[in-house]
Each structure stands twice: as C-alpha cells, then as structure tokens.
Amino acid sequence: MIRQPIIVVMGHVDHGKTSLLDRIRSTTTASREAGGITQHIGASEVPIDVINRICGPMLSRSGAKITVPGLLFIDTPGHEAFTNLRKRGGNVADIAILVVDVSKGFEPQTIEAIEILKEYKTPFVVAANKVDLITGWINTKTKSVMEAIPKQTAGVGEELQNRMYDLMGKLSEQGFSSEMFNKVADFRREIAIVPLSAKTGEGIAELLMVVTGLAQKYMEDELKIEVDGPGKGSILEKKEVRGLGITIDVILYNGTLRVNDTVAFATPNGVATAKIKALLKPKPLAEIRESSTKFFSIDEVSAASGVKISGNGFDDALPGSPVIQVTDASYANEITSELQDVFTTERKGVVLKADSIGSIEAISRLLKSAGFGVSKKGIGNVTKRDVLDAFTLNATDPLNAVVLGFNVHPDHEAEEAAASSGIRIIRDDIIYKLLDDYKLFIDEKQKAITGKVESTAVFPGEIRVLPNACFRVSNPAVFGVAVIAGRIKPGYVLINETGEVVGKLKEIQTDKSAIGSAKKGDEVAISVDGPTFGRQVREGSRLFTRVTDADEKLLSGDFAKLIDNEERELLKRITEIKNAGKRKPHP
Numbered sequence: 366m367i368r369q370p371i372i373v374v375m376g377h378v379d380h381g382k383t384s385l386l387d388r389i390r391s392t393t394t395a396s397r398e399a400g401g402i403t404q405h406i407g408a409s410e411v412p413i414d415v416i417n418r419i420c421g422p423m424l425s426r427s428g429a430k431i432t433v434p435g436l437l438f439i440d441t442p443g444h445e446a447f448t449n450l451r452k453r454g455g456n457v458a459d460i461a462i463l464v465v466d467v468s469k470g471f472e473p474q475t476i477e478a479i480e481i482l483k484e485y486k487t488p489f490v491v492a493a494n495k496v497d498l499i500t501g502w503i504n505t506k507t508k509s510v511m512e513a514i515p516k517q518t519a520g521v522g523e524e525l526q527n528r529m530y531d532l533m534g535k536l537s538e539q540g541f542s543s544e545m546f547n548k549v550a551d552f553r554r555e556i557a558i559v560p561l562s563a564k565t566g567e568g569i570a571e572l573l574m575v576v577t578g579l580a581q582k583y584m585e586d587e588l589k590i591e592v593d594g595p596g597k598g599s600i601l602e603k604k605e606v607r608g609l610g611i612t613i614d615v616i617l618y619n620g621t622l623r624v625n626d627t628v629a630f631a632t633p634n635g636v637a638t639a640k641i642k643a644l645l646k647p648k649p650l651a652e653i654r655e656s657s658t659k660f661f662s663i664d665e666v667s668a669a670s671g672v673k674i675s676g677n678g679f680d681d682a683l684p685g686s687p688v689i690q691v692t693d694a695s696y697a698n699e700i701t702s703e704l705q706d707v708f709t710t711e712r713k714g715v716v717l718k719a720d721s722i723g724s725i726e727a728i729s730r731l732l733k734s735a736g737f738g739v740s741k742k743g744i745g746n747v748t749k750r751d752v753l754d755a756f757t758l759n760a761t762d763p764l765n766a767v768v769l770g771f772n773v774h775p776d777h778e779a780e781e782a783a784a785s786s787g788i789r790i791i792r793d794d795i796i797y798k799l800l801d802d803y804k805l806f807i808d809e810k811q812k813a814i815t816g817k818v819e820s821t822a823v824f825p826g827e828i829r830v831l832p833n834a835c836f837r838v839s840n841p842a843v844f845g846v847a848v849i850a851g852r853i854k855p856g857y858v859l860i861n862e863t864g865e866v867v868g869k870l871k872e873i874q875t876d877k878s879a880i881g882s883a884k885k886g887d888e889v890a891i892s893v894d895g896p897t898f899g900r901q902v903r904e905g906s907r908l909f910t911r912v913t914d915a916d917e918k919l920l921s922g923d924f925a926k927l928i929d930n931e932e933r934e935l936l937k938r939i940t941e942i943k944n945a946g947k948r949k950p951h952p
Contacts, residue, residue: 545557873891
C-alpha cells in the first residue's frame with residue numbers, strides 16, 4: 366500500500382510557518398464538514414479528495430492524476446520536529462517545505478534549516494511567503510498564484526520577479542540551483558520556488574500540487590508500507606497531559622498500532638517497553654495542545670499518521686527515539702542498533718548535551734561536516750560530570766575543553782564546576798547559533814594560543830656579522846649584524862655553523878634604541894652574553910638561533926602557518942646543524 370508522504374515545514378521564526386499550516390487547514394476544511402482534513406497529534410492530514418478539490422483546475426489542464434492517498438503535514442514546525450523525526454540512516458520526513466519571507470529573505474534559521482536538510486539529503490520546496498506585502502498587491506481571492514499574478518500591475522509583477530531572483534541567488538550561495546516552480550525542467554536538479562501568501566491563500570494550490578507531484582513521481586518506493594505489519598514510528602514529543610499522565614506524540618511511518626500492543630523505545634538508561642492504554646486523536650479542529658477533554662480514543666492507527674499514546678512507563682522516553690511494536694525478543698537489539706550511530710563518539714572532541722536524540726544526531730552531523738569531533742554525547746541538562754569530562758581534555762587539547770548544550774541548561778553544580786575549572790559552557794536554542802558560538806570560541810582560543818607561541822617559542826633566524834662593526838669585545842660582546850633570514854629576539858640562544866653554542870642574545874638596538882625583534886633585511890646592533898669578539902665571533906661569521914626540539918615540533922606541526930617557506934627551509938638547516946653538533950665527539 367502507498368502511504369501519504371510526511372512533510373515538515375521549516376524556516377526562520379516569523380516567516381510564516383504556522384500561518385502556512387493554518388491556511389492549509391482552513392482552506393481545506395469547511396466548518397466541520399465531512400471530507401475535510403483529519404488532525405492528528407503533531408500532524409495535519411490533507412486527504413486526496415481535498416487536494417483534488419483545491420488543485421482540480423490545474424489537474425485538468427495538466428492531465429496529471431494523483432495516486433498518493435493524501436499529504437501528512439507535521440504541524441510542530443521547526444528543526445525540533447524535523448530532527449526528532451528520525452530513523453536509522455535518515456529522517457522520517459519525505460519532503461520539507463522551507464518557508465521564506467520574501468520581504469526579508471534568508472535569515473539565520475533559514476540557513477540552519479538548509480544545513481540540516483543538506484545533512485539528511487531531504488528534498489525540499491521553497492514557499493516564498495508574504496507576497497501580499499509587496500506594495501500594490503491585489504488580493505484576487507483565489508487559491509492559485511498563477512491566476513493572481515496576471516491580475517497585478519506591471520510594477521508588482523516586476524517586484525515579485527526581483528524577489529524571486531534574490532531567493533535564487535541565496536540558494537545558489539548554498540549550493541542549489543533553483544527556479545520558479547512553473548519553469549523547473551528537472552525537479553531532482555532544481556529547487557522549486559512557489560510564491561504564495563499564507564494570509565490570502567494565493568499559491569496554496571500550487572504548493573500542494575508541487576509537493577504532491579514530487580512525492581508520487583520520485584518517492585513511490587519509499588512510500589510503500591505494510592499496513593498490517595508491526596507498527597514503527599518516531600517520538601516527536603513527550604508531554605504530561607492532565608488526566609492522562611506522561612504521553613508520547615508519535616509519527617507512525619510503517620505498519621499499524623492497536624490498543625493493548627506493547628511498544629519499545631529508548632530511555633537514558635537503555636531500552637524500555639510500555640503497554641498502550643489508549644490511542645488518542647484531537648477532536649476535529651481542536652487545538653492539539655489543549656486539555657485531554659479535546660481528545661477522543663481510537664482502537665488502532667495505521668501509517669502514515671500522528672497519534673498520542675497513553676500508557677504507564679513513558680516517563681523516561683526520549684524524543685527522537687524509535688517506537689516499535691514488540692512482536693518478539695529482537696526489539697532491544699533493533700533499537701540499540703538504530704541508535705548506535707547516533708551516540709558514536711571520537712577519542713577527541715567536545716562534550717555535547719541536547720534535548721533529544723534527533724538534536725544530538727543533527728548537531729553531530731553538522732559538527733563532523735565542519736571538522737569537529739564529539740567525545741561524549743548525552744540527553745538532558747549539563748551536569749557537573751559533563752564539565753569534569755570536558756576538563757580532562759584541557760591538558761591535551763584546550764579547543765575541545767568545552768560543553769555544548771542545545772535546548773538544555775547547566776545545573777547549579779555544573780556552573781560552579783565550570784567557573785572553577787575554566788571550562789566554557791556554550792548553549793543556545795538555535796543550532797546555527799550554537800555552532801557559530803563554538804567557532805568563535807575556537808577562534809579566540811587559537812588566537813590566544815598562537816599569541817603565546819609567538820611570544821615564547823624560538824623561531825628560526827640566521828644572521829651575518831658585519832665588518833668594522835664591533836662596539837664591545839665581551840661581557841657582553843656588542844657588534845653589528847645583518848639578518849639574512851627569519852627573525853631574532855632577545856633571549857634567543859645563538860649557535861655557529863658547527864652547532865656550538867656561541868652565547869645568549871641579550872639586546873637588539875637600532876639607532877641606539879632597544880627593539881623587541883629584528884627580521885630579514887634588518888641591520889642592527891646586538892649584545893650577546895658569552896662570546897669574545899675575535900674568538901667565538903668574527904667578522905663575516907654566520908650565526909643561527911637555536912630552536913629547541915619542542916619548538917621545532919610546534920613550528921613543523923600545529924603552528925606551521927606561523928613561518929613562511931624560507932623560514933621552513935631554515936628550520937630544517939638549523940635542525941641539521943644541531944644534530945651534527947650532537948654527533949660531534951667531545952674531547
């Protein structure tokens with residue numbers, strides 16, 4: 366059997382995600398009449414007859430025939446809904462609608478949504494919302510934007526076209542080709558943009574048409590299900606409902622669940638099971654977050670559908686966890702196997718805490734794509750243990766000595782531990798912002814570490830003693846030099862061409878003023894403790910900075926960017942001189 370596609374609406378706050386879903390609901394449902402949409406927990410179902418009614422004229426003109434039974438819209442918009450709709454190797458959502466306010470364009474959560482869609486390889490359509498705000502737009506009282514556009518003035522049409530071009534440019538920056546939906550040649554290669562108004566309803570017909578067409582043309586195999594098979598879904602949310610206790614909102618994407626079935630799911634302590642006492646749906650047109658009196662019971666539910674499940678034992682259920690009907694003893698291995706990839710960690714990396722399995726998976730994917738690792742993952746608020754785990758990384762890698770918290774908070778002991786240990790807790794409720802703040806933290810740390818290396822490490826340097834420039838013979842010897850390559854600083858130990866220590870550079874002067882360093886091309890006077898001019902140092906002598914083994918490792922590894930190619934070659938030569946000096950027999 367072909368199930369209805371599952372569609373998630375995403376986008377930046379205030380761009381009209383909820384308004385779009387409300388418009389779809391109100392457009393497709395007359396006042397409680399039969400044949401309208403069926404509202405599930407966390408989802409709104411638009412059946413085939415409603416789609417036919419709205420898109421009828423366009424269907425007739427195109428000769429297309431709809432074969433899917435309808436569309437299931439997830440109406441808890443945002444990345445939380447999307448990331449919690451997870452299953453092994455991907456996401457429950459078949460298609461996403463990315464809502465963009467045409468007057469504002471791309472904003473932070475727009476980018477975040479696109480990054481998540483990229484990671485999950487989820488096809489999406491752009492709903493270019495709020496066209497009614499274009500100055501001079503005439504509300505044509507139609508559901509079709511293609512009927513509305515010809516009735517606008519030339520100036521309005523031109524402005525709409527400009528805003529479509531702006532969106533195409535922004536999508537191109539994100540690596541996508543895109544076009545107005547009616548000009549798309551290949552929907553698998555180009556993102557379709559549908560201009561619409563959630564306020565007036567213009568464009569709703571085209572949006573439903575495009576989403577339906579995409580689903581049935583390219584996803585027929587993915588939409589095939591076993592209706593009579595074991596129920597399998599994903600926990601969207603866990604919440605307490607008066608009179609029902611702790612319930613879970615589930616999107617069922619395969620099989621059927623019935624009252625008295627036993628289901629398995631993940632908890633922080635492993636896999637648990639619970640018996641279904643009741644399957645609940647909202648009453649028609651009721652707000653699903655209202656009290657339990659707004660729900661009615663059903664005996665069974667088949668995919669694809671949203672349903673609230675009541676039963677004893679859901680207290681520790683994790684949002685984003687798979688829910689499977691228990692038919693044999695393999696359920697624990699199945700759930701453990703499905704979550705294994707999510708909680709896989711690296712030897713080095715940050716500590717990550719989040720509100721759900723889906724969030725952990727999405728953030729881990731984005732961190733990995735940015736080149737960052739995660740050493741520990743967990744669900745729930747940041748604890749003292751998390752901070753201490755991050756602290757153990759500080760000795761070897763301060764860039765990873767951080768706890769990232771998404772949609773969670775640190776408890777009091779965690780804050781105290783962070784303050785005393787110097788561990789940074791970075792938290793946010795927006796994935797995009799969380800990652801940006803972590804990148805900023807890394808930049809700050811790297812600048813501090815780089816600054817410390819530059820001030821304490823010995824860099825490669827080569828100097829030549831100038832003729833007729835001895836100003837003092839010894840204690841200390843003062844003479845003029847030309848910096849041939851690299852750099853010199855007070856405190857550096859100087860060696861000769863055989864690797865023998867000549868002395869320690871005490872001061873650098875130019876025009877009788879002390880300076881902190883000298884670089885290639887400079888001619889300066891230096892004072893050196895140790896040598897006697899005419900013995901260990903002569904006119905024309907070449908001297909080198911003695912780079913320690915530790916500094917050589919730094920400048921050849923993590924901090925190689927601090928020296929240029931010429932200095933890199935000089936570092937190799939200094940190393941050879943040092944090694945030759947070590948091999949030289951002592952009298």
